[in-house]
Amino acid sequence: MKQSKWKEILTSNQMFIVYIIVVLCIAISMKTPAFAEVSTIITLARALLVTLCFAICEMVVIISGGIDVSFPAIACASLYIPICVFKENDIDNVVLAFVFAAAIGLVIGIINAVLISLLQIPPLIATLGVSSITQGMLLTFFGTRQISRLPSTIAALNKVYLFTYQSKAGNNYSMTALILVPIILYIVIYIVLKYTMLGRGIYAIGGDANAARIAGFNVVRLQFIVYMFSGVMAGIAGMIYCVLNKAANPLNLMGSEMMIIAAVVVGGTRMSGGHGTVLGTILGVVLIGLIQNNLIMLGVPTYWQTFVVGAVIVVGTAITSLKELAVQKNQKV
C-alpha cells in the first residue's frame, strides 16, 4: 500500500516535469557554470513573474471548463491606459495605477463572463473576439507609442527590493519585491481552490456542469467569479509588467497567451476541465521559462525555442490525454 503510493507519486505527471527540470538544470550548469548560482533564481523570478500571474488565472479558468486567451490584451490595456491618463493629467500615484488597472481588467472580465456564461458563446471564440476588440480600442484611442518615462512613484516600484545578492563575479542581483504578488497569489489560490466551497465549486462545474447544477451550485455565478477574477489579475499583472520593464508598451505582451496555455497544460491541467493543481502550474511555468530563457545556454540557437516549446506541449498533452484514456479504459475499483 505504502509502496504503491510512493510509486504513484514518483510516476505522476508532476514528478515527470520535476525530472525534466532537474535534468535541464544539470545540463545547463555543466555547460554554463554561472547558471548554478542564486543569481539565476533572481533573474528567472523576474522573467517569470508576469507569466506566473497569468498562468494561475488561466489554470482556474480551464479548471472551470473554459479557456481565456484575452489575458495579454487585458494586460496591455490595463497597463497602457492608466499610464496615458496619468501622463496627460499629471497624476502620479502608484496605488491608483494598480486600482485603475484592476478596474479595467474587471470590466473586460465581466464582458467575457457575459458572453460565455449568459450568451453561451464558446469561450475560445468569445475571448479571442474580446481580445481583438480590446487591442483595437487601445491602439485606436490611445496610440501605439511606447511611453518610456513612467510617473515617478510607479517607476520607483521597480527599485524596491527584497534582498540583494552579490555574485562571485561581483555583480549585484536584487530580488524585486513584486515577486510577492505571485507568491501571495499562489498561496491564496491554493487555499481557495482546496479549502473553500468556492474553489470546490469551480472544480465541480468543470467536472460536470449539469451535476453541479443539480447539486445546487450557481453555475453562472461561479463562471462570473472566475472570469472577473482573472480579468482583475491580468490587469494587475499588466501593471507589474509595466513597472518591471520601466516602460508602458501597448503591444509587447501580445501573443504570449500561447506560452501561458502551454505552461498550464504541461503542468497537468486537463483542457476538458475539472483537473489542475497549483503546484503543477508552477512547475509548468518554470519548465517553459527555462526553455525560453536558458536553452540558449545549452548552445541551442534561439530560433529553436518556438519549436522546442511546441514539442514539449505536444508531448505533455499527449501524455496527459493517454493517461486520461487509460483511466477511462481500465476501470475500476
Place this chain on the structure above:
Amino acid sequence: MKLLKKIDHNILSLLGMYAVVLIAMAILNPSTYYSTLNIKSWFYLFPEYGILTFGMMLCMISGGIDLSLVGIANLVGVVASYMMVNIGGGKECGMGMIIGAIIVGLIIGVLCGAFNGFLIGFLHIPPMLVTLCGLQLYTGIAMIVTTGPGITGVPQSYINIANGTIAGIPHTLPMFIIVTLVMSFLLKSTTYGQKVYFLGSNEVASKYSGINNFKVIMTTYMISGFLGAISGILTSSHYGSGKSNYNTSYTLLSLLIVVLGGVHPDGGKGKVIGVTLAIVLLQLISSAFSVLRIDTVITDLVYGLILIAVLVITNIAAKRATKVKTK
C-alpha cells in the same frame, strides 16, 4: 421550409452588408474605391486568406477548429522558399525546382494536417489544444529552417504566381474560384462531405450510423492542411519571401469569416456560398478602410466587434427559436 428560410436569412444579411459597404463607399469616396486599380487590388488579396478560411470552415463543420493554419501556411512558404533559394539557386532557380518546391510544400501541409488529425481523432485531445500546439510547432519548424529572418531571393516566376495576371485578371482569382468550386462539390456532392456534416452535428450518432469518425477527422484536417499550404505558397509568392510570422492576424480573420458566413461553432452547419460571400465582404470592408485612410489598428477592433455581434445575434435567435418550440 424553415431551414431554407434560415439559409436565406444568413445570405440575405450578408448581401445587406454588401449593400451598406458599397453604397457608403459610393457616397464617401467613389473615385478611389471604384477605380479599376482598387478593384483589381481586391483580387490579389482575398484569395490568400480565403483559401485558408475554407480549411477553417471544414474543420469547424466537423465540430473542431484549426488554429494551426497560419503556422502551416508559413512553414510551407518557408520550406518552398528554402528549396528554391538554397537548393535551386535562387533567382536562377529552374522551373522543375519551382514545381518541386510547390509539391513538397503541399505535401508538408497535408502531413501537418495529418498530425493534427491523428492527435484529435486517435488520442482524443481537444482540437483547440491540438491545433494551438500545432501552430507553435509548425511556426517553430519554420523558424528553424529560416534561422530567424525571412528567406528572400525566390525566382521571378514563383513571385508571378500571386502577383501575375492573365488577360488583366490576377492569377489568384481563378485559383480562388477553383478552390471554391471544389469545396462546394466536396461538401455537397461527395460521401465524405456528407459525413463531415454528420460528424459535426452528432459525433455519437455518426458512430452509431457506422461512419468511421477517425477517418473523417483525418481527412478533414489533411484537407485543411492542404488548403493552408496553398495559402502559404500564395503568401510567400506575394511577399517574394518565406517567413515564419507572416499574416498572424489570419487566425482571427478566418474565424470571423467562417462565423459570419453562417458556420456554427459547434459544428454541423455551414455552406460554401455563405463563407465565400463573407470572404469577399471582408475584402470590401478592409479596402474601404484603406481608401478612407482609417488606421489599420481599427480593423482589428471592427473584426472583433463583428465576430462577437454575429455570435450574440445567432445565439439569441437560436434561443428564441427553441423557446417558441417548447411553448
Place this chain on the structure above:
Amino acid sequence: MGEVFLKLENIKKSFGGVQALKGVDLEIRKGEILALAGQNGCGKSTLIKVISGVHEQTSGDYYLEGKKVEKLTPIDAIRAGVQVIYQDFAVFPNLTVAENIAMNNSLMTGTKVMNWKKARELAIEAMEQVGAHMDPDILVERLTVANKQMVAICRAIINDAKFLILDEPTTALTKKEVENLFKIIRRLKEKGIAIMIVNHKLDEIYEIADRLTIIRNGEYISSGDIKEYDRARFIHDITGRDIVESVYVPEKSDGTEILKVENISREGAFENVSFSLEKGDVLGITGLLGSGRGELGDALFGLAPATSGKITLNGKEIEIHNIEDAIKNKIAYVPEDRLTQGLFLDRSIQDNMVAASIGKYFHGGKLDHKKIAEDTTEWIGNLSVKIGKQTDAIRTLSGGNAQKVVIAKWLNTDPELIVLNGPTVGVDIGSKSEIFEILHKLAKDGVGVIVISDDLSELVQNCNKILVMRNGKAVAHIDEEISENELYKLFSEGGES
C-alpha cells in the same frame, strides 16, 4: 404514521407537444416508504424531476408539509429536505469519494470553507452505514458503476433529508448491498424520513414498501397500502391488461436459420449466451437494467464486441470486432437512446434517412441527390412516416415518426439482421404497432429481427421467441406463447446471485 410531507394534485407536464404527465396525484407521509411503480416511459423520471424542482409542472398543485409551493428550484428542494438519487448518479468524476459524499452537505449548510477532515469523516461514516468499502481519497472517475452509485447513496443519506427519492436504486447492487441498503432505508424511516423508491422489482417492493402508487403512460392509475395489492392486481395495474390481444405468429418456418449465436461472452457484461433465429422469427431479449440485455445488442453491432463465442449469420461464420465488421456483414442497429445516438437532430429528415448508406449514392463522381430524395420519399411512404417536408429538420418529428426514420435509415442498407434496442421508448401507441408491423414484415422477408426491450407487453405480443437475461446470463428461452404476467415473474424475480 406521521403527517403528510408532500402532496401532489393533478400534476401535468408537457414538453413541446408531448405530454409526459397527464394528471398525477401523489401523497407521502413522514416515516413511510412509498414505492412508485410503472413501466419504462410511464413518466416516473419526469415526476421525480418535478418533485425535485428540476422541471416546473405545466399545471397542478404541489404542497410541501401542507404549504403550497409556487416555484421550486433544485436548491430550494434540497433545503426543504428533498434528496434524489438519480439513475445517472450526478456525481463529479473529477473529485474524490469523500468530497462527493460531503458536497451537498456543505452546500446545504451554506458553509464557505471546505473541511477535508470533516468530509472524510462524513464519508467514512456514510460508507460504514451502507457497508461500502472505498478509499475516500480516490477519484470517482476510477470507480465502477456500482461504486459510483454507492457514492450517490452515501451523499444523500448524510444530509438531513426529510424526503429521499431513490430512482431504481438497486439495479446495479449485489444482493448483499441491497440488503444493506434496505436496512438503512428502514433506519431512516424510523427517524421519520419519507422515502420513495422507484422500482419495478416485485419482490423488493413487497419487502420494503408500505404503500404503492402506480402510474402508466403518464396517467395516475392507483394508490394504496401494499397489502391491498396481490401480485395479480399489481401486474394488472402496471401493464393495464389481463388478456393479451393478438400475438405474433410467424408463418410456418421453412427452417432456414438466419442467425446462430453460440456461447458468446464479454467479461463484465454477459457470459455464455446462445440463441438462434429462423426465418420469420422475431426474437425478444429482455431483462432488468444491467442484466446484459443492452450489452448483447452492443456486442452484435461491434460497439463492445464479444470476446469469445461463435456467431453465424446466414450460414457464414462471422467475426465482429468493431462497427465496421458489423456493417460489412449487414448488421443494423437501432440504438437505445434515440436523441443522442440515433438522430442528427438539426439535420433534415432526408439526411438522417441516408446517414448509414450515403456511400451507395455516390456514382459517376458525385452524389445523386435526386435519388436520395426519391428513396427518402419511398421510405416515408412505405413506413407511413408523418412529416411536413422531407427537408425539414428531424427535430420537428414526434418520437414515433423519428424512430421510423431511424429504422428506415438502416433498412436502406439492406440489412440481413436488424437489432433494435428499446425501439418503442417514447413512442406513441399508434406508431408502436406500426413499427412492429414493419418488423413482422421484415421477418417474413427473411431479415433477422431482434428486439431488446423491457416493455413486456409488447414483447409478448410481437415476438415469437423471448430470451430473458439476468446477471449476464440467459436464464430462460421462451419459444411458445407466454402470458405477460408469467413473463413479468421471470423478468423481475429479484434473484440476484
